[in-house]
Amino acid sequence: MGNLQKPLENANQNMLKTVAPANQIHEGKAEILTVLKDEQVEKFSVEILKLNLNAVHDGKGIIIKITDPRLLEQTGGIIQGMSGSPIIQDDKLVGAITHVFVNDPTRGYGVPVEWMLREAEILPMEKNYKIAS
Numbered sequence: 001m002g003n004l005q006k007p008l009e010n011a012n013q014n015m016l017k018t019v020a021p022a023n024q025i026h027e028g029k030a031e032i033l034t035v036l037k038d039e040q041v042e043k044f045s046v047e048i049l050k051l052n053l054n055a056v057h058d059g060k061g062i063i064i065k066i067t068d069p070r071l072l073e074q075t076g077g078i079i080q081g082m083s084g085s086p087i088i089q090d091d092k093l094v095g096a097i098t099h100v101f102v103n104d105p106t107r108g109y110g111v112p113v114e115w116m117l118r119e120a121e122i123l124p125m126e127k128n129y130k131i132a133s
Contacts, residue, residue: 018091018092018093019092019093019094019113019114019117020089020090020092020093020094020113020114021114022053022061022112022114022115023053024090024092024094025048025051025062025089025094025095025112026048026051026089027047027048027049027050027051028047028048028089029045029046029047029048029089030045030046030047030048030064030087030088030089030094031043031044031045031046031087031088031089032044032046032064032082032085032086032087032088032097033085033086033088034082034085034097035081036071036074036075043088044066044068044070044071045066045067045068045071046064046065046066046067046068046087047064047065047067048062048063048064048087048089049063049064049065049107050062050063051063053112056115059098059099059109059111059115060098060099060109060110060111061095061109061110061111061112061115062087062094062095062109062110062111062112063107063108063109063110064087064097064107064108064109064110065106065107066078066106066107066108072106075105076105076106077100077104077105077106077107077108078097078100078105078106078107078108079100079105082097082100083096083097083098083099084096084097085097087110093113094110094112094113095110095111095112095113096110096111096113096116097109097110098110098111
């Protein structure tokens with residue numbers, strides 16, 4: 001688990017400060033943070049359907065489904081511009097949206113935040129680029 005060492009510029013005071021390692025992500029309820037209009041960040045409910053922690057190279061380690069009725073009504077699911085939207089589970093940042101299923105916009109992929117931190121060399125790279133358990 002990681003923690004911010006200093007405040008981020010322009011950060012909301014209620015912003016999450018804890019990230020979860022990939023091995024703490026689980027199937028079940030989660031949320032995303034995204035902007036639909038007027039630069040207002042909003043929370044929407046999603047479900048983590050499946051994890052594939054061996055998919056490091058394609059960035060598709062998390063499969064999510066949009067479950068929030070308001071988001072589904074307004075957008076029909078994941079739309080252009082939502083890539084990078086944080087995925088929150090158990091009050092921890094677990095990942096970010098990367099792709100939408102072309103044939104089902106209510107589902108999409110996410111990348112675990114641990115992978116992003118390793119790629120950015122904020123966390124040490126595991127031997128053979130495998131995520132630690």
